Every structure is written in structure tokens, then in C-alpha cells.
Amino acid sequence: MSANNSTAPPISVLVYGSVIDKFNIYKQDYKQNESCGILIGTHSIDESKITITFATEPDCNDKRSRFSFKIKSNKHNKILQNRFSKSGNREVYLGTWHTHPEDHPNPSKCDTDDWLKQYSINRNLFESMLFVIVGIKTNKWFLVNDNGIFILDSNLIYHEKEERV
Amino acid sequence: MSLQSQFMKFNETISLSWQDxxxxxxxxxxxxxxxxxxxxxxxxxxxxxxxxxxxxxxxxxxxxxxxxxxxxxxxxxxxxxxxxxxxxxxxxxxxxxxxxxxxxxxxxxxxxxxxxxxxxxxxxxxxxxxxxxxxxxxxxxxxxxxxxxxxxxxxxxxxDPKGLIEWLNDNDYFSSNEAYQQYKRLIRYMKRWRDYCITGTERKKIYSIGLAIMIKESFAMSISNDGDINDVTALLNTVKNIKNRYFTCVDYINNKYDVKVNLPVKPYRDVFDKHGSTVGTLFYNKFDKLLSNIDAVNKEDSLIKKCELLKKNCFGDDFPVPDKENNDTKTFKEAGYISSPQGA
Missing domain, CATH: 3.30.460.90 (Beta Polymerase; domain 2)
Known part of the structure; x- marks a missing residue:
């Protein structure tokens, strides 16, 4: 299934600077393997805002190659459970991130199938989930809900300002 | 919303760049x-x-x-x-x-x-x-x-003016970029604390460069293995280290302290030279007050009350106090299921 062309729901996404820093570390501007991890953060009560507070990093138990990945390590879940309890049940599994060796990334069928799978397993808990593909020059954000997959307008993605070195 | 996110907002509010x-x-x-x-x-x-x-x-x-x-x-x-x-x-x-x-x-x-x-x-x-x-x-x-x-x-x-800049900006000294950013935030917090809590001519004696050197040399990072950033703990422990490191009691009866903070580069002179015991005693007492104020914040359960205390006793009006207790983020029964995500 390809991304839905109708308008995405009016959700803004706040991304912590430390999350963006991690994306930049793993972007495939050289011959690295694809990297992947999960996104952790909060939903506002009115579902108008999702805040990404943390992104897990690839672990040696994850399967990674130049053009594919599979998250197998249980470290991601350990971090998630830890943050969930520390935040008073507020920080949850939001979705996944992974890198593509292309400047402006596009999802493969394998990507979108997996997103729909992640959402279908969690749809009793969450109204929507977030997925991002980290390209060499730009990142592309997607929202998945009961109506399908939507590309998120980059104007709705806010980075929390932190000093860059 | 957490106390840390309030600190991050505070940091953003007070930061000023040359390009601004x-x-x-x-x-x-x-x-x-x-x-x-x-x-x-x-x-x-x-x-x-x-x-x-x-x-x-x-x-x-x-x-x-x-x-x-x-x-x-x-x-x-x-x-x-x-x-x-x-x-x-x-x-x-x-x-x-x-x-x-x-x-x-x-x-x-x-x-x-x-x-x-x-x-x-x-x-x-x-x-x-x-x-x-x-x-x-x-x-x-x-x-x-x-x-x-x-x-x-x-x-x-x-x-060595350029050496001093390099020393203060030496990212490699810190275990990670997150730690380096935390150190820089502490400098901004402490400068605002000084501007808010110390007034008039006394304030002018608390040189920023002195604060920055003390914070770097005494920095106590607070970032967990999971990447949980905790500025209030870093601030508390850093100030404790500073209190132990730079002060000498010169008058036990009247509780007077001398402070000595040497430049880390040439000419290695004491930044507070000639002000030693007036600035030292002032500093020492203000740091004590800051530590007890942070302790009070840590004893408080409510996020609003924590922020109100920080605003009133440490940082002034720019420290944000949320309108509601954590009420704007949802709570969930479970954290969600990560079902072997994959992609290509």
C-alpha cells in the first residue's frame, strides 16, 4: 500500500534535539548498513501533538544489511518498558525509524507493510503511530492510523532547539 | 511533560546567540x-x-x-x-x-x-x-x-584568549555530546541564577568566566544509560562539587570563605583575585542557599510546585510553570508491542 494522498490529520510532532542527533549519526551517507530503532514518546490528550523524547539505537542483536533491517534485540523493549514506568505510563511505543541510502527517501512495500502491521497490533492502545525514514539529505515522516498511511508535512515537525557542535 | 522538559524550555528562553x-x-x-x-x-x-x-x-x-x-x-x-x-x-x-x-x-x-x-x-x-x-x-x-x-x-x-575558548568548547573532554550540551546548559542556568539571585554591585563580582570554569571542572553529568537527561540532578551535584573544591574557610568564627579559581590557560591567574574573601563568602552562602532550594524542589511531588519553587527561589520569571499537572499527556495501560519491525 502506498501513502495516502488525502490530507493527513492535523497532528504536530515535536522531536527532541537528541533524537535528531542520533538520526544524523546513523544516516547512510557512506557505505554503512541500514540502521533502525524504535521511537518513544508521548501523546497529548487531545491527540493534536506527539512528542518524540527518545529513539533507541541499533543493537548488535539486530539484523542489518546495506538495504534491509530487522529489529530483533530485546534491548529496545527493555528501554521502552523502563521509560514507560519512569514517566508514569506516559512514554510509549510511537513507531520506528530506519535509514535509507538515498538522499530523499521513499518507503518500500516491505516498509509500509510492516508499519501497517505495527499499527494493527497496537491500534487498541494508540490512535496513530509514527514512522520516519532517515535519508542522506532529508527525512520523511509518516503517520499511520485507521485510515491508512499519511505523509506528514515537514512544517508540522518541530525540533526542540539544542545547541549544535 | 516532565521537569526536564521545563528545564529545556527554560534553556531555550534564556539562550541568546550572536546571530539572533x-x-x-x-x-x-x-x-x-x-x-x-x-x-x-x-x-x-x-x-x-x-x-x-x-x-x-x-x-x-x-x-x-x-x-x-x-x-x-x-x-x-x-x-x-x-x-x-x-x-x-x-x-x-x-x-x-x-x-x-x-x-x-x-x-x-x-x-x-x-x-x-x-x-x-x-x-x-x-x-x-x-x-x-x-x-x-x-x-x-x-x-x-x-x-x-x-x-x-x-x-x-x-x-591565551583563544586557548581559553578552546578549553571551554572542548567537546572531547566530555563522555558524549549529550554530556557536553548538559554542561553548556548548566552554565546558562547558573548565569541566570546569578542575575536573578544576586543583585547590584555584588552581582558584578561574580564573573561569568569564573562560573564557567568552576562548572566545567566540577561537572557532574546526569544522563542515565538509557539516555535519560536530568538537569536538576546535574545542577545539584555540580554545585556540591564546586562548594567542596574552591573554598577555604579563613575565619571560622564569622564564617568567612576565600575562593580561588585559576584560569586553565596562561597566565593561570586567579579569576577572583583581589576579591577573594568578599566574593568567596558571598558565593559560599549563595551556593548553600541554592543547594537547599534544589533539595526542597526534589522533595516536592507535584510538577507545578517544583516549577514554582524554581521560579521563585532560583531562576525568576523565565522558568516555565505548567498550567496543569502532567494532564496534557495521555497515560496508557501498556507501553505498546514492538513486533519485530523490519524494512528495506
């Missing part, structure tokens, strides 16, 4: 004054070979001033061979430039020439110009002395 639109007019004035200084020094036979911003703009730790007076600190460098023997000559010429630009009472201070800019309807700012001569080995010598200093008190003193 708010200080554009000041930047432009600074450039044009610099042009006049260059012209004057050229005329005198010791052309400016370099100029560089010193101070917090270059270490990214400038904060929005509470009294709306912006500080600018620009090093002026001339060639060693062409520099006059008497360093005060260069300082007088620089003062002439400032006088010609209608600054009121530019002053020759021991380490620099300084002036204040006030104009109704415009941002006021404070200028500091240290003058250096630089030799062929890239060694800098600062023009030290006041206008009527005796020949013993005026000198070109070896100094």
Missing part, C-alpha cells in the same frame, strides 16, 4: 566601530591583524540579560613587532575612537577598554575591547594597565 535577530542592530554597530578602530590603528602604525569575539558568544553560553544590557567582548590583535612599547598608548587610541563615536565616558580598565551605549528607544549594550599583540609563534600578550598606571603596573602580559 534581537541583537542585529548591536552586531552592526559593533562592525562599524571595529572599522573605525582598524582605521585608527593603521594610522598609528600598528594595524589590526585580527579581531575575534571573546566571552560567551563564542562559547554559546550567552543568556538574555535581565536588565536588557547586552555585553560584547571583542579581542583586538596587533602585530608584536609593530606594537608600541607602552601598552597604554594603544588603549588611549582605542578610547579616542569610542569618544569620537559619542560614547559617554569610555574607560581604560586594567584588562580592556570599555564603554557603555545608551540611546532612548535602542538596545543598550556594554563593550569590552581587550587589546593583544601577537608574535610569530602565535603567542598573545594582553595590554594590561590603567591610564595612569606606573611603569611597573603596565605591561604586555602573556595570555
Amino acid at each position: 535577530e534581537k541583537i542585529k542592530s548591536i552586531r552592526e554597530k559593533n562592525d562599524s566601530i571595529l572599522d573605525d578602530i582598524k582605521a585608527k590603528f593603521k594610522e598609528e602604525g600598528y594595524p589590526v591583524i585580527d579581531s575575534f569575539k571573546q566571552g560567551s558568544y563564542i562559547t554559546n553560553t550567552t543568556i538574555e540579560p535581565l536588565e536588557k544590557e547586552y555585553d560584547i567582548d571583542v579581542g583586538i590583535v596587533i602585530d608584536y613587532e609593530k606594537a608600541p612599547e607602552n601598552p597604554i598608548d594603544t588603549k588611549k587610541k582605542l578610547r579616542d575612537v569610542l569618544l569620537a563615536r559619542n560614547f559617554k565616558e569610555p574607560k581604560i580598565k586594567k584588562p580592556c577598554v570599555t564603554a557603555q551605549y545608551f540611546k532612548a528607544g535602542e538596545k543598550s549594550f556594554h563593550l569590552d575591547y581587550p587589546i593583544y599583540k601577537k608574535d610569530q609563534f602565535n603567542t598573545y600578550y594582553l595590554a594590561v594597565g590603567k591610564e595612569h598606571s606606573s611603569s611597573d603596573d603596565r605591561k604586555w602580559e602573556e595570555s
Whole structure:
């Protein structure tokens, strides 16, 4: 299934600077393997805002190659459970991130199938989930809900300002 | 919403960068004054070979001033061979430039020439110009002395302004970039704490450079293995370390303390030299108060109350207090299921 062309729901996404820093570390501007991890953060009560507070990093138990990945390590879940309890049940599994060796990334069928799978397993808990593909020059954000997959307008993605070195 | 996110918002509110639109007019004035200084020094036979911003703009730790007076600190460098023997000559010429630009009472201070800019309807700012001569080995010598200093008190003193900037900006000293960012945030928090909690002439004695050096040398990172950033804990432990490290009790009956913080680069002098026990005692008591205020914050359960305490006792109105207790984020029964995500 390809991304839905109708308008995405009016959700803004706040991304912590430390999350963006991690994306930049793993972007495939050289011959690295694809990297992947999960996104952790909060939903506002009115579902108008999702805040990404943390992104897990690839672990040696994850399967990674130049053009594919599979998250197998249980470290991601350990971090998630830890943050969930520390935040008073507020920080949850939001979705996944992974890198593509292309400047402006596009999802493969394998990507979108997996997103729909992640959402279908969690749809009793969450109204929507977030997925991002980290390209060499730009990142592309997607929202998945009961109506399908939507590309998120980059104007709705806010980075929390932190000093860059 | 967490206490940490309130700290992050506070950090963003108080941070000020050299590129900020708010200080554009000041930047432009600074450039044009610099042009006049260059012209004057050229005329005198010791052309400016370099100029560089010193101070917090270059270490990214400038904060929005509470009294709306912006500080600018620009090093002026001339060639060693062409520099006059008497360093005060260069300082007088620089003062002439400032006088010609209608600054009121530019002053020759021991380490620099300084002036204040006030104009109704415009941002006021404070200028500091240290003058250096630089030799062929890239060694800098600062023009030290006041206008009527005796020949013993005026000198070109070896100094390392760029080394100091590098020392403060040395990312490799820290275990991670997150730790480095936390250190820089602590400097901004502590500067605002000083501006808010210490007033008048006392405030002016608590030099920013002294704070920055103490914070770096005593920095107690608080970032968990999972990447949980905790600025309030880092602040508490760093201030505890500072209290243990730089103070000596010089009068047990009246609880007087001396403070000594050496520059980490040449000339390695004590930053608080000559103020030792007045500044030391003031500092010591204020740090004590800060520590007990942070303890009170940690004992409080409610996020709103924590923030109110920080605002009232430590940082002033720029510290954000949320309207509601954590109520704007949802709570969930479960954290969600990660079902072997994959992709290509």
C-alpha cells in the first residue's frame, strides 16, 4: 500500500534535539548498513501533538544489511518498558525509524507493510503511530492510523532547539 | 511533560546567540566601530591583524540579560613587532575612537577598554575591547594597565584568549555530546541564577568566566544509560562539587570563605583575585542557599510546585510553570508491542 494522498490529520510532532542527533549519526551517507530503532514518546490528550523524547539505537542483536533491517534485540523493549514506568505510563511505543541510502527517501512495500502491521497490533492502545525514514539529505515522516498511511508535512515537525557542535 | 522538559524550555528562553535577530542592530554597530578602530590603528602604525569575539558568544553560553544590557567582548590583535612599547598608548587610541563615536565616558580598565551605549528607544549594550599583540609563534600578550598606571603596573602580559575558548568548547573532554550540551546548559542556568539571585554591585563580582570554569571542572553529568537527561540532578551535584573544591574557610568564627579559581590557560591567574574573601563568602552562602532550594524542589511531588519553587527561589520569571499537572499527556495501560519491525 502506498501513502495516502488525502490530507493527513492535523497532528504536530515535536522531536527532541537528541533524537535528531542520533538520526544524523546513523544516516547512510557512506557505505554503512541500514540502521533502525524504535521511537518513544508521548501523546497529548487531545491527540493534536506527539512528542518524540527518545529513539533507541541499533543493537548488535539486530539484523542489518546495506538495504534491509530487522529489529530483533530485546534491548529496545527493555528501554521502552523502563521509560514507560519512569514517566508514569506516559512514554510509549510511537513507531520506528530506519535509514535509507538515498538522499530523499521513499518507503518500500516491505516498509509500509510492516508499519501497517505495527499499527494493527497496537491500534487498541494508540490512535496513530509514527514512522520516519532517515535519508542522506532529508527525512520523511509518516503517520499511520485507521485510515491508512499519511505523509506528514515537514512544517508540522518541530525540533526542540539544542545547541549544535 | 516532565521537569526536564521545563528545564529545556527554560534553556531555550534564556539562550541568546550572536546571530539572533534581537541583537542585529548591536552586531552592526559593533562592525562599524571595529572599522573605525582598524582605521585608527593603521594610522598609528600598528594595524589590526585580527579581531575575534571573546566571552560567551563564542562559547554559546550567552543568556538574555535581565536588565536588557547586552555585553560584547571583542579581542583586538596587533602585530608584536609593530606594537608600541607602552601598552597604554594603544588603549588611549582605542578610547579616542569610542569618544569620537559619542560614547559617554569610555574607560581604560586594567584588562580592556570599555564603554557603555545608551540611546532612548535602542538596545543598550556594554563593550569590552581587550587589546593583544601577537608574535610569530602565535603567542598573545594582553595590554594590561590603567591610564595612569606606573611603569611597573603596565605591561604586555602573556595570555591565551583563544586557548581559553578552546578549553571551554572542548567537546572531547566530555563522555558524549549529550554530556557536553548538559554542561553548556548548566552554565546558562547558573548565569541566570546569578542575575536573578544576586543583585547590584555584588552581582558584578561574580564573573561569568569564573562560573564557567568552576562548572566545567566540577561537572557532574546526569544522563542515565538509557539516555535519560536530568538537569536538576546535574545542577545539584555540580554545585556540591564546586562548594567542596574552591573554598577555604579563613575565619571560622564569622564564617568567612576565600575562593580561588585559576584560569586553565596562561597566565593561570586567579579569576577572583583581589576579591577573594568578599566574593568567596558571598558565593559560599549563595551556593548553600541554592543547594537547599534544589533539595526542597526534589522533595516536592507535584510538577507545578517544583516549577514554582524554581521560579521563585532560583531562576525568576523565565522558568516555565505548567498550567496543569502532567494532564496534557495521555497515560496508557501498556507501553505498546514492538513486533519485530523490519524494512528495506
